Amino acid sequence: MKRIFPILAVLTGAFLSYALYLALLVAPTEQTMGDVQRIFYYHVPSAWTAFLLFAINFVASVVYLVRRNPAVDAIAVTSAEVGVVFCTIVLITGPLWARPVWGIWWTWDIRLTSTLVLWLMYVAYLILRRFSTGGQTPVIAATVAVFAALDVPLVYFSIRLFRTQHPQPVIGGGGSIDPRMLHVLLMNWYAFLCLAALMFWSRYRLEILQQQLDEAEGLESLEMRSPR
């Protein structure tokens, strides 16, 4: 597996470069917004990737609460962390698109606010994982994750259920998109998924190693305490 990783990393890098080329140079320019609309090719795939990772975190957290398997807990923490990375991109690229198009950086609209709340909840989850040292930390974190995941459908459906300033969904939401734009959007999403998979793999290995080290250190301290 160690030999495959660098090959996959190079392939993913090439795919991301190709997707960037498509987004900047090949996709047609939108008539009303102009070039700034191209932010959409990073904003939307990042959001979809973050939602997918938070969904994995939800499933892993539920499974952990039932089975208490440390490997499943590692999947949960990994998906939350990588999901926060992509959600951060969503929250930064969104205002950078809104400023020239809406004339404002931010508005307390349901879509924007629920996305910010989602990010804050998963950041809180990661802080809990990082600084809590008790044996019950994975259980508490899994419970927090189950509640945090409830915000994902709210974010997704908020633009259908409420009146909002955010644009309607381009796929399955009544909106229309040029097929060339859709192609570029999907290529960028696939490239982001490849990158997310590599990040997930690296972070998961790190978490498993950390668990093994903690276990070894625990055994070590027990050996030191016990009389010979």
Added chain:
Amino acid sequence: MNFLYIAYAAAWLILIGYLANLALRYEKLRKEINNLGRETSLRN
């Protein structure tokens, strides 16, 4: 046009920053594992 480049640059900065952070954590963990191995072998 500036907003577009700033958005793309910010996205790449976040991704590269996270990858660098992962690499640093790997390095730190590797050192901790080596130290633990050394301590164990010294005691035995």
